[in-house]
Amino acid sequence: MTRIEAARRRAAGAKQIAAAAAAAGFLATLLLVRGTHLGHAATTSSSTSSSSSSTQSSGDSFDYGSTSVAPSSGSTSTPQAQTSVS
Amino acid sequence: MGIEVAVCGATVGELAAIRGLFDEWDRVFSRFRPESELSRLNRDASEVVVVSRLFASALRTALSAAAATDGLVDPTLGAAVEAAGYDRDFSLLGDDERPPGPPSPGKWRSLRLSERLLSRPPGTVLDLNGVVKSLAVDAALQLTAGDAFVSAGGDVAVRGGSVVGLPGDGTLRLLAGGIATSGKTKRSWRRGGAVQHHLIDPRTGRPAESRWDEVTVAAGSCVGADVAAKAGFLLSDDGPSWLDDRGLAGRFRAGETVVTNHAWRTELSAAA
Numbered sequence: 641m642t643r644i645e646a647a648r649r650r651a652a653g654a655k656q657i658a659a660a661a662a663a664a665g666f667l668a669t670l671l672l673v674r675g676t677h678l679g680h681a682a683t684t685s686s687s688t689s690s691s692s693s694s695t696q697s698s699g700d701s702f703d704y705g706s707t708s709v710a711p712s713s714g715s716t717s718t719p720q721a722q723t724s725v726s
Numbered sequence: 727m728g729i730e731v732a733v734c735g736a737t738v739g740e741l742a743a744i745r746g747l748f749d750e751w752d753r754v755f756s757r758f759r760p761e762s763e764l765s766r767l768n769r770d771a772s773e774v775v776v777v778s779r780l781f782a783s784a785l786r787t788a789l790s791a792a793a794a795t796d797g798l799v800d801p802t803l804g805a806a807v808e809a810a811g812y813d814r815d816f817s818l819l820g821d822d823e824r825p826p827g828p829p830s831p832g833k834w835r836s837l838r839l840s841e842r843l844l845s846r847p848p849g850t851v852l853d854l855n856g857v858v859k860s861l862a863v864d865a866a867l868q869l870t871a872g873d874a875f876v877s878a879g880g881d882v883a884v885r886g887g888s889v890v891g892l893p894g895d896g897t898l899r900l901l902a903g904g905i906a907t908s909g910k911t912k913r914s915w916r917r918g919g920a921v922q923h924h925l926i927d928p929r930t931g932r933p934a935e936s937r938w939d940e941v942t943v944a945a946g947s948c949v950g951a952d953v954a955a956k957a958g959f960l961l962s963d964d965g966p967s968w969l970d971d972r973g974l975a976g977r978f979r980a981g982e983t984v985v986t987n988h989a990w991r992t993e994l995s996a997a998a
Contacts, residue, residue, distance in 0.1 A: 702790035704954055705946010707975040708901040709993050712889045719891030721900075725909040725940050726729060726859065726879030 735874030744866045754780055755858045758815045774845045782842045788857045791953045792834040798957045800832030800928040804851030810933050811917035812924050825918035832928025860952035881906045883948040893940050898994055904948030908955035909940030936962040942977040
């Protein structure tokens with residue numbers, strides 16, 4: 641092997657090492673960014689879930705429903721149940 | 727709970743499940759059982775406590791009701807009702823010449839419930855009876871599959887339609903949902919020479935001064951009716967219009983006088 645060929649081989653190896661390091665760096669950066677978002681999302685979701693399950697000032701969640709009654713008449717007017725003060 | 731429970735339309739198995747439900751809820755929410763979760767929580771000096779899923783669910787409903795009624799139906803009035811003299815099972819209550827204890831206004835906004843973690847200021851005494859009985863009635867009805875009704879202590883939930891007797895006189899047909907009556911005619915006693923009752927005005931921390939003796943409301947659920955009936959009672963003259971603003975039928979009694987709101991008259995002109 642000539643000295644030029646050896647130098648080219650050393651350069652090629654250096655490039656591979658540099659490329660691998662860059663890829664590793666990129667991957668590390670990618671994981672760090674993704675981890676940050678997940679943590680933020682986790683924080684967001686936990687705070688969301690805690691606020692949704694933490695009942696505070698909003699009265700919007702209490703539902704009275706609607707009245708569904710009719711006059712009773714004739715033979716069906718004998719009460720089956722009784723409402724009273726308890 | 728010290729109340730009579732009536733069930734119609736349930737199978738034998740469903741009836742057993744309903745009986746178990748009321749037993750369990752009494753073990754959790756009774757103010758007069760020292761071992762109940764409510765009693766143990768009220769004795770616990772910790773600022774933050776872990777409550778059971780059932781307790782958390784009921785408290786969540788109670789807090790929603792407090793928000794919806796602008797604090798009229800408040801789960802933090804345990805100290806106030808005890809100060810008025812209702813500090814033991816009603817069957818054991820007698821006249822007491824001692825003056826009532828100091829008033830204790832409601833403070834529902836000071837509670838923080840996150841999942842099963844509850845934080846409350848020191849000295850807070852919870853009383854969830856503003857919603858528990860009616861919630862239990864709704865839950866019991868859900869244990870049945872067919873047309874049925876469940877009645878407990880005057881709170882009624884119906885599926886499939888039932889004729890319901892009203893306080894004093896009259897009947898109506900409850901097609902679905904619930905009906906409840908709130909008032910001062912039954913749970914009243916004398917303390918310090920004055921008549922007391924169990925419906926505390928959270929604004930004053932004292933038994934409410936209302937022109938009504940009883941208020942009956944029909945709503946989409948028993949707990950909805952119960953909360954609305956209490957609010958209607960506490961609002962006194964403003965009760966009928968408050969219910970009308972929410973599309974709820976209400977019947978108000980003061981002695982022999984019966985007043986019905988617009989929603990009631992609209993739906994029940996023959997039964998009012």
